[in-house]
Amino acid sequence: MSTARSSKVRIRNFIGRIFSPSEKDKDNDEMKPSSSAMDISQPYNTVHRVHVGYDGQKFSGLPQPWMDILLRDISLADQKSNPNAVVTALKFYAQSMKENEKTKFMTTNSVFTNSDDDDVDVQLTGQVTEHLRNLQGSSSTPSTSSSSARPLTNGNSTFSSSSTDASLSLSERNNVPSPAPVPTSESAPHLKSFTGEAPKLHPRSPFPTQPPVLPQRSKTSTPITTPSNANGAPVPGSKGPPVPPKPSHLKITSSTVSSGCSSPLHHSSARSVGNSLSNGSVVSTTSSDGDVQLSNKENSNDKSVGDKNGNTTNKAAAEPAVSEEPPVRVRASHREKLSDTEVLDQLREIVNPCNPLGKYEMKKQIGVGASGTVFVAHVAGSSDVVAVKRMAFKTQPKKEMLLTEIKVMKQYRHPNLVNYIESYLVDADDLWVVMDYLEGGNLTDVVVKTELDEGQIAAVLQECLKALHFLHRHSIVHRDIKSDNVLLGMNGEVKLTDMGFCAQIQPGSKRDTVVGTPYWMSPEILNKKQYNYKVDIWSLGIMALEMIDGEPPYLRETPLKAIYLIAQNGKPEIKQRDRLSSEFNNFLDRCLVVDPDNRADTTELLAHPFLKKAKPLSSLVPYIRAVREK
Numbered sequence: 001m002s003t004a005r006s007s008k009v010r011i012r013n014f015i016g017r018i019f020s021p022s023e024k025d026k027d028n029d030e031m032k033p034s035s036s037a038m039d040i041s042q043p044y045n046t047v048h049r050v051h052v053g054y055d056g057q058k059f060s061g062l063p064q065p066w067m068d069i070l071l072r073d074i075s076l077a078d079q080k081s082n083p084n085a086v087v088t089a090l091k092f093y094a095q096s097m098k099e100n101e102k103t104k105f106m107t108t109n110s111v112f113t114n115s116d117d118d119d120v121d122v123q124l125t126g127q128v129t130e131h132l133r134n135l136q137g138s139s140s141t142p143s144t145s146s147s148s149a150r151p152l153t154n155g156n157s158t159f160s161s162s163s164t165d166a167s168l169s170l171s172e173r174n175n176v177p178s179p180a181p182v183p184t185s186e187s188a189p190h191l192k193s194f195t196g197e198a199p200k201l202h203p204r205s206p207f208p209t210q211p212p213v214l215p216q217r218s219k220t221s222t223p224i225t226t227p228s229n230a231n232g233a234p235v236p237g238s239k240g241p242p243v244p245p246k247p248s249h250l251k252i253t254s255s256t257v258s259s260g261c262s263s264p265l266h267h268s269s270a271r272s273v274g275n276s277l278s279n280g281s282v283v284s285t286t287s288s289d290g291d292v293q294l295s296n297k298e299n300s301n302d303k304s305v306g307d308k309n310g311n312t313t314n315k316a317a318a319e320p321a322v323s324e325e326p327p328v329r330v331r332a333s334h335r336e337k338l339s340d341t342e343v344l345d346q347l348r349e350i351v352n353p354c355n356p357l358g359k360y361e362m363k364k365q366i367g368v369g370a371s372g373t374v375f376v377a378h379v380a381g382s383s384d385v386v387a388v389k390r391m392a393f394k395t396q397p398k399k400e401m402l403l404t405e406i407k408v409m410k411q412y413r414h415p416n417l418v419n420y421i422e423s424y425l426v427d428a429d430d431l432w433v434v435m436d437y438l439e440g441g442n443l444t445d446v447v448v449k450t451e452l453d454e455g456q457i458a459a460v461l462q463e464c465l466k467a468l469h470f471l472h473r474h475s476i477v478h479r480d481i482k483s484d485n486v487l488l489g490m491n492g493e494v495k496l497t498d499m500g501f502c503a504q505i506q507p508g509s510k511r512d513t514v515v516g517t518p519y520w521m522s523p524e525i526l527n528k529k530q531y532n533y534k535v536d537i538w539s540l541g542i543m544a545l546e547m548i549d550g551e552p553p554y555l556r557e558t559p560l561k562a563i564y565l566i567a568q569n570g571k572p573e574i575k576q577r578d579r580l581s582s583e584f585n586n587f588l589d590r591c592l593v594v595d596p597d598n599r600a601d602t603t604e605l606l607a608h609p610f611l612k613k614a615k616p617l618s619s620l621v622p623y624i625r626a627v628r629e630k
């Protein structure tokens with residue numbers, strides 16, 4: 001029986017990568033300075049397998065630190081009630097660890113990508129699949145019994161001496177300093193109507209009990225600094241996502257200014273690009289390369305959930321045990337990845353070949369992102385202000401994503417997208433992307449610190465939907481919709497940014513690359529199913545919940561638990577349902593439909609009665625100001 005019920009999780013590569021921490025993304029290899037001729041290289045493409053069993057009662061075969069995490073975060077009862085969700089969470093966790101090692105700064109609320117042909121597989125025997133199906137059929141209600149009542153445990157100690165520390169200390173990395181104490185109001189605050197007066201800010205309530213492990217929201221308005229070793233790698237256990245080492249030439253300095261050159265866009269047009277293109281017309285036709293290109297993968301990989309014939313063919317399924325095997329095989333990618341040199345070549349075709357230093361005068365740092373640092377800059381000889389994102393190209397772990405971002409920004413212009421102005425590649429490494437400056441910062445700061453009313457929320461959603469409608473109409477799926485990626489102007493403009501994960505999906509086709517930020521991810525992405533542009537609608541629904549609650553569902557859970565809960569629960573609970581208008585409730589219900597085929601699209605949502613409640617964008621201004629001035 002236990003054999004029949006065994007499920008097998010193959011977590012390939014992961015362990016090998018943990019124990020070979022110096023093996024980096026091979027994309028970076030050619031950029032590494034060559035070491036001495038006597039150096040013996042690290043093994044590469046090593047593949048290890050860990051067979052994990054589930055006997056209907058508990059999981060076995062996981063490395064001990066993982067067992068500890070599992071037991072700490074997901075009770076045995078929860079494991080039993082939905083082992084499939086546990087498997088999904090473990091897969092995700094393993095994948096995030098792998099990303100962590102690749103990018104050095106993975107956190108669960110960091111965005112990440114992984115191809116479906118990556119290294120973490122789950123195989124369930126037919127009977128187990130049936131068993132799980134029965135379980136799921138009979139327990140479709142959310143299992144939150146232990147999640148909200150139980151104070152979160154601190155994951156710091158669990159892995160402090162383990163050899164897998166560097167990757168497994170995810171929870172610890174998600175720790176953030178406690179928010180400043182704010183008086184808790186006795187009664188739940190009601191959504192307000194905007195009166196036109198200066199807003200009385202409604203600070204979000206603090207946690208009832210301060211959880212020791214709190215997943216971190218990216219706090220992009222202040223630089224994130226993380227202790228790092230001599231190589232710039234993060235120190236295990238350090239808090240906050242480390243940023244890539246910043247080359248000295250990225251420091252703000254006016255001493256390096258050299259002669260500028262004429263730009264493709266004149267200064268005076270820089271701030272009006274969006275408006276001048278307000279019809280949302282496509283400037284250029286579809287890109288045919290990089291991530292923007294559709295690569296609709298045939299289901300050619302050998303990964304499957306369950307054996308359709310119900311056969312128990314795998315020895316490991318019958319005998320759950322940790323077994324590490326020698327390197328086996330590396331699955332061919334379904335899409336040819338561009339080499340660094342190819343990315344560089346394509347980039348050179350896009351960028352302005354001149355030196356930007358005389359043209360843009362850096363004023364101050366706005367924030368530090370995963371790939372670089374954003375500055376506000378003055379355009380020399382004018383009063384125009386732009387944002388300049390500077391990135392050290394050679395050390396970027398995801399160069400192709402950068403290329404995608406620039407291509408999409410350049411090709412698709414719309415008043416509700418942050419518009420690209422131009423880009424430069426200085427000394428083949430210092431990549432500048434010049435874009436509209438949105439002085440109001442990101443929506444996260446507003447939703448975390450204030451409470452918008454329904455009219456304001458509707459206004460924000462309407463603007464985002466216009467951008468999404470435009471993108472979807474051009475077969476572009478954004479894949480990372482969240483408040484962090486919505487920028488605000490001081491006049492209340494609302495614009496989507498961060499096009500790095502955009503992909504093109506031909507009408508009627510789907511993708512399966514796992515991309516996004518877990519808390520905002522749709523169930524179909526999380527479960528590694530094929531998906532289409534409807535994933536953006538789900539994320540928009542989660543973002544609407546952020547605007548109501550100040551955070552997405554499960555943000556206070558430990559990462560593994562959060563992923564488990566998303567996989568387990570599907571549609572999240574709308575906590576303040578009773579306080580919301582029926583129109584808003586219905587809007588949320590249309591976004592947060594688990595089955596993407598039944599989920600609304602942008603056309604439906606743009607005509608939704610809830611958006612009739614949208615207030616003028618100027619209603620956002622006092623809130624934006626208040627947050628900026630705080």
Ligand SMILES: Nc1ncnc2c1ncn2[C@@H]1O[C@H](COP(=O)(O)OP(=O)(O)OP(=O)(O)O)[C@@H](O)[C@H]1O
Nearest residue numbers: 220221367368369370371372374387436437438442
């Ligand atoms: N055009 C802009 N105008 C104003 N602020 C901006 C602009 N672009 C980015 N920012 C701000 O700069 C900070 C860093 O932005 P960035 O896009 O680098 O962050 P990220 O999305 O975390 O990183 P990455 O895109 O590299 O993964 C954020 O606070 C963001 O809101």
